Amino acid sequence: MTVIDLQIAARNLTKHTKRNLFLGGAIAAVTLLLVLMGGLTQGMRTAMLESATTLMTGHVNVGGFYKVTSGTSAPLVTEWQKALEDTRRLVPEIDYVTIRVRGWAKGVSERASMDLVLGGVDIEREPRFRAALQVVEGSIAELGKPDTVLLFEDQARRLEVKVGDAITLSAPTSRGVNNTADLRVAVIARNIGILSSFSAFMPAETLRRLYRLNDRTTGVLHLYLKDPARSAQVAARLRSGLAQAGWRVMDPDPRPYWEKLFAKVNAEDWVGQKLDVTTWEDELTFLSWILSAVLGITGILIFILLVIVVIGILNTLAIAIRERTREIGTLRAIGMQRRKVLLLFLLEAGLLGLAGTVTGALLGLAVAGGLNAAQLPVPESIQMFLMQQHLTLAVPLRSVVADALFVSAVTTAAAIVPAFHAARLRPVTAMHHIG
Amino acid sequence: MTRTSLRAAAALLAAALAQPALALDQAETDALVKTVDQRQRSSGDYKALCYMEAKERDKTDVVYELVVYRREAEEKLMLLFTRPKSEAGKGYLRLDKNLWLYDPSTGRWERRTERERIGGTDTRRGDLDESRLAEEYTARWEADEKLGAYSTHRLLLDVRPGVDVAFPRIRLWIDAASGNVLKRQELALSGRLMRTSYYPKWKKIFSESKAADVWFPEEMRFYDEVEKANSTLILIRQVDLRSLSANMFTKAWLESKSR
Numbered sequence: 260m261t262v263i264d265l266q267i268a269a270r271n272l273t274k275h276t277k278r279n280l281f282l283g284g285a286i287a288a289v290t291l292l293l294v295l296m297g298g299l300t301q302g303m304r305t306a307m308l309e310s311a312t313t314l315m316t317g318h319v320n321v322g323g324f325y326k327v328t329s330g331t332s333a334p335l336v337t338e339w340q341k342a343l344e345d346t347r348r349l350v351p352e353i354d355y356v357t358i359r360v361r362g363w364a365k366g367v368s369e370r371a372s373m374d375l376v377l378g379g380v381d382i383e384r385e386p387r388f389r390a391a392l393q394v395v396e397g398s399i400a401e402l403g404k405p406d407t408v409l410l411f412e413d414q415a416r417r418l419e420v421k422v423g424d425a426i427t428l429s430a431p432t433s434r435g436v437n438n439t440a441d442l443r444v445a446v447i448a449r450n451i452g453i454l455s456s457f458s459a460f461m462p463a464e465t466l467r468r469l470y471r472l473n474d475r476t477t478g479v480l481h482l483y484l485k486d487p488a489r490s491a492q493v494a495a496r497l498r499s500g501l502a503q504a505g506w507r508v509m510d511p512d513p514r515p516y517w518e519k520l521f522a523k524v525n526a527e528d529w530v531g532q533k534l535d536v537t538t539w540e541d542e543l544t545f546l547s548w549i550l551s552a553v554l555g556i557t558g559i560l561i562f563i564l565l566v567i568v569v570i571g572i573l574n575t576l577a578i579a580i581r582e583r584t585r586e587i588g589t590l591r592a593i594g595m596q597r598r599k600v601l602l603l604f605l606l607e608a609g610l611l612g613l614a615g616t617v618t619g620a621l622l623g624l625a626v627a628g629g630l631n632a633a634q635l636p637v638p639e640s641i642q643m644f645l646m647q648q649h650l651t652l653a654v655p656l657r658s659v660v661a662d663a664l665f666v667s668a669v670t671t672a673a674a675i676v677p678a679f680h681a682a683r684l685r686p687v688t689a690m691h692h693i694g
Numbered sequence: 695m696t697r698t699s700l701r702a703a704a705a706l707l708a709a710a711l712a713q714p715a716l717a718l719d720q721a722e723t724d725a726l727v728k729t730v731d732q733r734q735r736s737s738g739d740y741k742a743l744c745y746m747e748a749k750e751r752d753k754t755d756v757v758y759e760l761v762v763y764r765r766e767a768e769e770k771l772m773l774l775f776t777r778p779k780s781e782a783g784k785g786y787l788r789l790d791k792n793l794w795l796y797d798p799s800t801g802r803w804e805r806r807t808e809r810e811r812i813g814g815t816d817t818r819r820g821d822l823d824e825s826r827l828a829e830e831y832t833a834r835w836e837a838d839e840k841l842g843a844y845s846t847h848r849l850l851l852d853v854r855p856g857v858d859v860a861f862p863r864i865r866l867w868i869d870a871a872s873g874n875v876l877k878r879q880e881l882a883l884s885g886r887l888m889r890t891s892y893y894p895k896w897k898k899i900f901s902e903s904k905a906a907d908v909w910f911p912e913e914m915r916f917y918d919e920v921e922k923a924n925s926t927l928i929l930i931r932q933v934d935l936r937s938l939s940a941n942m943f944t945k946a947w948l949e950s951k952s953r
Contacts, residue, residue: 328791330791371752372921427920432883434858435808436861436862437861437882437888438884526803
């Protein structure tokens, strides 16, 4: 490939400006869409990782279930100090660990009730917890006092309570005995997507009292790694390591603990303690369907647009070949090899694709930057799905380059058949072509 | 002090002195609780048609019809929902210490806790099962008092160590004349009142296996004391103490009835 080849390809493109602008615009639109949708899913994923790994899950979790009888289970880890000791020995990559109590209860106010998934936190030991929440009313520091609860806006609205009001939590203990706790609403936090529709937080000690847990029992160990990308490997190592250390460990099952509690564990015929090692992705599978849905819709859209682009390229090159048949014949007659003709047409498509994708990618970056700067508020009904309060697109340069290369490759590949057809023309036939 | 006031003071004193004499001692209290259990026990098989009306705040009232089957000698229990249509075929079956729920729409059996709320209402498995108060609780006499027109013994029952029950403490108002439970309060571990139940109508039916009468509450009213707007009414009809088929208390039988 020489500079002259490139010049010929570029000249051919500029000769039919209108047609190629239209096609290049379509390629740019596909790239733009790919970049924006990629930015949206990445933004959702980042938001999910940031908020959820602070509120709901560690990068890796050592949780589990304790069953008094086959039909009565609770999300508990007994002898958690030993489990933590074994975990620290097995995972040197741990940055820090938080200890949480897990639970489920019916929250009842004077006027309404709702089911709540409860997290028992030690607010003094979890500085990141404060940072992950935006307080609407009250103070997070109040959560350090016993018998308090943090609700999200929607929950407070549903229960018709404000800061200072009382709610009653009603839940069975791990032995199935009913118990209650009267709590004061200390904080109302801003909604953070689907997580806030059912999760509420309270001091760990208060939750322990509700469930009548002893000091040796807790809900889960949240492990935060220096490199969260290693979660899956660490979880796999922990599972086998803890099993070798004598713990009964559940098989990997990518579902959040509360789904297992209600749908799986009770149905299994065992009693006693089993540990369940999960990653943050396992615990958030109930959210990942949203990501999958967005990715699926993006995929379908991109596919349809790419098909249109490919048909456009086939059509454009077919017209170009028809228009330039005599030119091809002359070039072949003065000694141009078939391979060169093929290369010329591929170059033409490649250049068109590259110009379109670069334009689309740059536009995508600009639009994403503009949207991020505008801090567009996301309607509450959609916050639940996007996991964001303000529309934020995460557009890493690497994925933009990958998107542009992918679309360029597809457009170039689409030109193979017509280019091959042009290369196969016999010089004599081509020169006599009347078109 | 006038003669009238002296008489009144004497009457009050007599009443105060007479009060302890009405108190039940521990042996009498234990016997009374055993009697409550015994009167309801058929010692054979039991079948009853049951209507359950559940009221919940902001929800439409729901009425369920179900058939309760019991084989008391083997501590077996089966509940088969027959109405409404959406619930028909659902059933609970207790085998040994496990309570199973069958859902015909999925064809799956799910193990549930013995303290399950039946059909999501305020009704517990224990409300439809054999009375085992003496086995599960230790009783203490609290007071004798009037409950409407009835003279009752008020007892406080605490769960025995190692026994798992839904409510660790219950309070009973037992009709002094008939020995029927008229009112029951159930308390949580925290001491909070969770549910109040009333048993306004009792009926008896002769049991051949027991060779004596078996008493059953024809009407039970449960009031949720935490979610005040929720309540459940249970009516028990068509009690039949004849022997049931030997192979009834099986998953296969319940599934066959669900088809």
